[in-house]
Amino acid sequence: MNPDNKKNILKQCVYEFLGTGLIIFFGIGSIALSKLTNIHFSQYEISIIWGLSVSIAIYFSFSTSGAHFNPAITIFLWLSSQFSKKKVVPYIMSQISGSFFFTMLIYYIYNNILISFEKNNNIIRGSQKSLDIASIFCIYPKNYNNFMHDFITEIIITVIFIIILMKLNNKNLFFTSYNILYPILIGILVTIINASFGALNNIVLNPAQDLGPRIFLSLVGWGKSAFLGQENSYFPYFLVPTIAPIIGINLGGWIYNLFIK
Template sequence: MKKTLTGECISEFIGSWMLIFIGCGSVASLILSGASISQWEISIIWGLAVTMAIYITGAVSGTHINPAVTIALMVYRDFPKKKVIPYIVSQIAGCFLGAATVYLLFKNLFLSFEASNNIVRSSIDGLATARIFSTYPHSEISIFTALLTEIIITMFLVMVILAVGEAKNNNKPLANLAPVMIGLTIAIIGASFGVLTGFAMNPARDFGPKLFAMIAGWGTNALGQNMYFWVPIVGPIVGGLLAGFVFDKGIKRYMEAEEITQEAK
């Protein structure tokens, strides 16, 4: 059967579900049961979740599982505009269901943890467990710093995605190792800067679970203090767009020039 937009959207939905199911599952284990998981381990689990999602769904949809990637590919790689909204809706829906699945499996641990720590889910204290699903900034940084962080780390991630997928890049990974490189990039970003913003780098990864948390009892507090929710949406999209500009104007154009020069010799 040939590819269809419906099939691609289902692929994006499943890939996004996988991302949250594994990623948020690791955070739930850390917070609710005190599992011995370091920042690096959390980061590499998220990275491997993306790697596995790409290997499973990449042949159908390309496994964007991230609106920032979809938008950047539309602007810089001729990804069809008519597919952008369906892809993004599928990504958010998949992330929503991923959060719901984690909650279903950990529900008793959520209730026990909240009871033992006198946490009222709908209060500001509820962020202690809401952060299992989505990201919030470190208390010591400003909203501007959080936004700048998300812009820069997403720019770095999307530059790697563009580089490993660039046909003219003679140094791109071979033997289908591009998903591993992308996963490792997410891991090193998380290990280096995850403590600042939770390294969202993905509007769907953050907003889908926040929507679930709002419905599941955390209410509008799930959106974060001072309506923080917009930062992991705007920051990654800006970062993705910057990545395309920097890569194409600062790197890809010279790959092309070098290739032409070699052919002329």
């Protein structure tokens, strides 16, 4: 069976769509629940939910699509000749579409609560104040950080992330338990990263995880502010979660292949 024929590529893209969407559905769902209701999760609890979501999504999709869920990983695998060029764009579009669609589901589920929260707090969509609500769905800078700080931090964290991920992605490391342990270990890795740095500096690791929700927000009232972030920034903030992970993943992959492999 040719994995690159149109029928198989379509099936793989469906699994990328669903896998990416599941991560978004549970991850953003936990943030929405915490911010909009009286059920307040700590950073550690939200980090665990994100990590478990990643593990479940990998179990769901790995055997069919390889469970990329991340345009940065798809691009890295292509550039390192480990992934077919003809599948790069379909995979990336599936990942972004999955995050967009499942963000839409979360928005529908929480819509009444969201509108009530906005009214009670005099929040007008598209204003700087409304970015606090928008941060449920995608990242915006903390008051004590700036664009360049967050951009460089995202690169550093994604370099570390991909180096560890590539080391764990070693079939000789866990012998016959490899397929069972791998998704759990990646989920633990995501949990640790989010728990360690999420509250200090918003960490994405995955452009699709942020870009899909950001596009959706721009269509439901936030407009260009969904992409810009801080008014006094020279650069639109969406470049941090979109471009920095791609640089970090490819730099980290190069470091791993050259010095660690």
